[in-house]
Amino acid sequence: MPNPETLEKLPPKLREIVQLFASAPKSMRLQALLEYSKKVPALPERYQGHNAMEQVHECQSPFFLATEVEDGRLKLYFDVPAEAPTVRGYAGILSEGLGGETPEAVLNVPDDFYYEMGLAELITPMRLRGMSAILHRLKNQARSAA
Template sequence: MTDPVLSLPELPEKLAAIASMFRSAPKPLRLQALLEYSKKLPPVPEKYLEHPEFMQAVPECASPFFLVTEQEAGNVKMFFKVPPEAPTVRGYAGILTEGLQGATPEEILNVPDQFYMDMGLSELITPMRLRGMGAILHRLKNAVRENAAH
């Protein structure tokens, strides 16, 4: 039997591997993995910290969440600013960073809007936080579209 997450053409390879790992892990390990991803989130470059007006807020997220994307040689670089006091949301940002950093705009735009629901996160996270995750992906896709249009 093939793994349905890995067989989804919409998920870039790295994100598919992360999603598959989460889905197959027992609940306590999923939470631990999410917290590990929160620690892996790279810092926001100084140029954005000095000029926060370039970062987009995600007001639908319960935690203060900001993102910015850049395109370099046809690939997307993304940065997320999330406070350490929001480890699950930071973990999701870490997953997006690890799974999508360097992807093409098309790969990011093709990620299913609810892909994170197949990772077993609904057993770990409140519905309000899950809605915030959906909003984060939606805002990320909008930022990628805007950059691609320029």
């Protein structure tokens, strides 16, 4: 069961995703993560070729991200190869769970929220460090946008 203190710090959509993962059996969590890999929206043309995107070098897989603010809400863009489905799934979770939130809401997300989802049972420590770095970079961009 996820930590209630962590849950209360999450924006509603991300909270729902965390609770879904936490309540699912281990085998279903991996399947759900793979499903989220299909939910990463296509990049707008302005970001094709990683123009103005920040690379997260700590990731084993090539991972690029960019944020924009529109009407005080964040728009998130990720580029992750399909050959990295678990990391791409994490990008899908961030996109669905944090897209459209305020910079402040993103900054309040606990750095290790993905542990509450049971992902540590599915993913290697090296990939978890990469996920931590992704969230850190995302927060840096949100901070700059705020």
